[in-house]
Amino acid sequence: DAGVTQSPTHLIKTRGQQVTLRCSPKSGHDTVSWYQQALGQGPQFIFQYYEEEERQRGNFPDRFSGHQFPNYSSELNVNALLLGDSALYLCASSLWRGEYNEQFFGPGTRLTVL
Amino acid sequence: DQQVKQNSPSLSVQEGRISILNCDYTNSMFDYFLWYKKYPAEGPTFLISISSIKDKNEDGRFTVFLNKSAKHLSLHIVPSQPGDSAVYFCAASAGYALNFGKGTSLLVTP
Numbered sequence: 054d055a056g057v058t059q060s061p062t063h064l065i066k067t068r069g070q071q072v073t074l075r076c077s078p079k080s081g082h083d084t085v086s087w088y089q090q091a092l093g094q095g096p097q098f099i100f101q102y103y104e105e106e107e108r109q110r111g112n113f114p115d116r117f118s119g120h121q122f123p124n125y126s127s128e129l130n131v132n133a134l135l136l137g138d139s140a141l142y143l144c145a146s147s148l149w150r151g152e153y154n155e156q157f158f159g160p161g162t163r164l165t166v167l
Numbered sequence: 168d169q170q171v172k173q174n175s176p177s178l179s180v181q182e183g184r185i186s187i188l189n190c191d192y193t194n195s196m197f198d199y200f201l202w203y204k205k206y207p208a209e210g211p212t213f214l215i216s217i218s219s220i221k222d223k224n225e226d227g228r229f230t231v232f233l234n235k236s237a238k239h240l241s242l243h244i245v246p247s248q249p250g251d252s253a254v255y256f257c258a259a260s261a262g263y264a265l266n267f268g269k270g271t272s273l274l275v276t277p
Binding site: 057084086088093094095096097098101108109111143145153155156157158159160161 | 171198199201203208209210211212213216218256258260262263264265266267268269270
């Protein structure tokens, strides 16, 4: 049973460019969340997708956008990259049961913006 | 503002002894709490959780305690093993998002 997978593992971009990160949730999960983890910090919530809709968003600018596909996989897009966007981007999946649920994380994508 | 705080950046414990990791939160709306373990170059791994209607939850060597009046939770690992050496994150939720602390690096020495 595959867990959460993310691609690519590492990515180097320059300021102003755009990037797309991809995530496949754990089998049986229908909800995908994205987090940004800067060095020395805990993960920060970007947004969550359920039924192909963004249902909650953290304190991130509109340059950060996402999408969820019918097979529950998801993409995170970041436009007009800044140096400060360099971080580990984590995808987490869960099964929405209408109550508390644990989120299971992928290994992350390390983004470096030069 | 940091709503979940882990005030100890690091902790060193001898193998076989108890490890106690602490976490404080400020948002009284949080109703679900989780602990994650993270090894370098890996994503966080879910360890154990507790809802606000409980004050204790056990799973093998791991026990989480919740003190709602003090807005404090702790993770106890007994006995500690060298393989437990990792960064531990406390997280809290009031809905869909998880709010994380900055983590505590645990080192278990032989």
